[in-house]
Amino acid sequence: MRQHLNTLFVTTEGAWLRKDGANMVVEVEGQERGRVPAHMMGGVVCFGRVGMSPALMGFCAEQGIGVSFLTEHGRFVARVEGAQSGNVLLRRRQYRQADDPAASARIGGAMAAGKLANQRAVLRRALRDHGDGLAPDRVAALDDAQRRLGDAARHAAEADDLDRVRGLEGEGANAYFGVFNHLIRSADPGLAFRGRSRRPPLDAPNALLSFLYAILGHDCRAALEVVGLDPQVGFLHRDRPGRAGLALDLMEELRPLLADRVALSLLNRGQLTGRDFEQHEGGAVLLREDARKTVLTAYQDRKREDLTHPFLEEKVTVGLIAHIQARLLARHLRGDLDRYPPFLWK
Template structure:
């Protein structure tokens, strides 16, 4: 199985990254802070104004180490990478199926909705006795309706547009009860509705930040197996949008990103003071809180779960790569269908 390599996240404004022998070195005001062997790196993610030496960019491109540049809010700006990898025949198969891949879309939607439902059911299992009756009823109703959506999507004559509608319906159900999953005493961390670009409250800021990290990992996974990250199946093509990366992350949003966000808030590792509002009205994580989240993200990626199709244990951090690999195998005709990743 592929080895889980490291991602270096650089958040200190004005930090400088350079190559020193076979190592990446991060300096702040001329003082070395981090030294990482290049052979242990999968990618580098830089937030805000970070200096990167030409020598480091060159060796990273040569060795397949992606450098992603994000602004201070976590919005994507650019990627630095080497030549396109992968088999051209695989990409041609991907392009041919892009507009008529009902079976792939069905698997993606089933995986996403099932995992959203599993997150709600886990909360009911763990905290049902502490909930009031209306909250418990709302969560139970949501899981029942999601079960109906799963049965509907499984029907062989369901069109792609109908499956997209079912995915949207399930997402509305999920976020309608999301506040019942939050157990923080801080009123500023309560949930109202999904907002993005920009996030308008603390929980949306946390989710958007984690989704940015997950998108990066899924895009890197698609490219690693030779797929075009811009051409998806569930998500329609749009200039500048990594549609396939968004497809791959749909199954992982709830069990990986949402569960981590809820864990950080419910364990009171993040409090209201860890967020700040800027003049535009957007809410952002503070610098210290962002570092805490990045550490927790790396720890979560090392946790292992049994892969339901491969029947092998794999860390969360490898799941995007494994799913991209399963998709590539399906496009090549090696397996009959793309197997969703189900969290349990």
């Protein structure tokens, strides 16, 4: 099993990263602010105006450490990586399966079913842990949504048509985000959720979700590259230039666990308030710099938590799930597993 390596997040504007022997050094205004051994890093994510020396960039490529550059608010800009790892035969199988409508429906359906089931788990946990404190109409709405998600998950797992799978995923998203505001227990009016909005996010919860999804996307892409799969060619998401379709596929079943739950915890525990967000021209709502650091810390803490993987029946850290699922997908594509087993959170 892959060692659980860390990700270095650099969020300070004007920071400069350089190589010193086998170490990564972070400098701000010429002063060293941090130093980490490269062998402990699995990836580097730079937000906003952050620079990196060519020597460190080349070293990361040689060591298989992916470097991602995002805007200060989490939108993907570029990624630097070294020689592709993995077996060319595995990628040929991936491309053939992606071109096969029936095979794509089976794999995409499993991934969509995992996402829908895990969204249902988020709602069921809310009902179990906080249902007594919710108004009856909210309890009824959450219960109806979790039932709809359960039905959609079962149908997606059995669907033999990819358009049908996508339709079920869309129905599930409407049910889930239709009640997402009921999951936010904070009375802060600046944290109200007004429906899913992405480009740009139009309220604080959407800004938080989009930021977390960007980080999760980096982790999923890195996991696929380590296994040797092509992150660009997916099954559930259609091919589009510049879009990492398979990384988005893998993200789907992990969003509820690694992003949505982190976002809800930050909001409900008062770690973030309306003052941690700022509104820009055009209505975009974005995280402030200090708030981004709070979110990244919570995300990393979440990745260190333990759970039992439902397929392997072994205890693993949450941060390893993307790598485990990537390996299970590779095993399915090679023919070692009859079906791809999605991650189902319990």
